[in-house]
Amino acid sequence: MEVSPPHKRRKHNKDVKFTTHFAQLSLTTRAHYQTLFEESRICFTEKNYKELFLRLLPKLRKICIHFKLYKFENDLVPLQFEQQDVSTNLKLESILTRRVLQEKVDCSICLSTPSHALITRCTHIFCRNCIRKWFACARNKGLCPYCRGLLTIDDMFSETRPDTKLEILMKLLRQDTSTNSKSVIFTRYDDALCYFHVHLHHAGFNCLIYTTKKLKYCENSIQKFENSDGPVVLLVDFETARRKQILINAECRVFLLDACRKSIEEELVARVTQPVSVSRLISENTIEDKILSLDETFTETDTLDFYDDQVLRYLLDEDSTI
Ligand SMILES: [Zn+2]
Ligand SMILES: [Zn+2]
Secondary structure (H helix, E strand, O other): OOOOOOOOOOOOOOEEEEEEEEOOOOEEEEEHHHHHHHHHHHHOOOOOOHHHHHHHHHHHHHHHHOOOHOOOOOOOOOOOOOOHHHHEEEEEEEHHHHHHHHHHOOOOOOOOOOEEEEEOOOOOOEEEHHHHHHHHHHOOOOEOOOOEOOOOHHHHEEEOOOOOHHHHHHHHHHHHHHHOOOEEEEEEHHHHHHHHHHHHOOOOOOOOEEEOOOOOOOOHHHHHHHOOOOOOOOOHHHHHHHHEEEEEEEEEEEEEEOOOOOHHHHHHHOOOEEEEEEEEEEEEEHHHHHHHHHHOOOOOOOOOOOHHHHHHHOOOOOOOOO
16 A cells, blocks of 8 residues: 555546446335435525534435445344235335325334335235234234235235345446456445445455444555455445545456545545446435536535535435435
8 A cells, every 4th residue: 555645636547437337226215215305405494504414414325325224124034925026016016106105104013114115905014024023923914914904925015126236236246257356345434334344245255344433444454455366345435545545556446335526536536546447336316316416516616515505405406306
């Protein structure tokens, strides 16, 4: 690792290709997203910046990276039954979509926005986990928790789960099968670093982390990365990377996990001496699209960040909800 002179902004090689890969929010993630987005708009109108910057915006941005960073829920417990895919039943699919996104219906068991929504043929909506727990109790088996109607496996339909950023990232990482392939992943959130680290590690990737925040992973992870001759992934906290002006001396692919302004993207990519390609992962129709377009909308201001009213108004504009 080298450290470039302070205050000198490195420019990345203009030839490197940037590609955007779009992830979709699932139905229930979208419902959570909309609630947060509306709360953020209210906070902005009321000039409650503390709440907006410290709580809502980070939550909004994290939910775009992965819903697990917003609400931790253990869904690794296998279900006792396989539900049908709701996309095979158009009528139930439209009811589920309307009731979750527009009517903001709650799960009738836990009384909150359903996660991994499931709809029964009697059109009652629950979290997948809530119904699993309900059925775990013998006397409830085969009965709808809401209307007590009879339910079989054929009567329960789960929402279709689109690919998350994690799945897209894994696919992209696997595409490069060369034996010494190196990839750097940038994100601003420590919990995203940890979450992705755990899951990539479980999926068999050789992973290293670089951050100086809560975790005590330090600079030698960059040296290990540079010296490694097998396929390796380095997860980097980008605030630390920017602040410490790190330089990663390696030929590698770069992945940007959360949306940032293009000027910041370029600065991040310049932290790598030989970037082969840059892939940004963006959740479609969210605040992430808008963040990405900030530089085209607000050209003159280099220091401009989210703390500007104009920028906030643009980011929290109504039409970015759907
Ligand atoms: Zn529930
Ligand atoms: Zn029912």
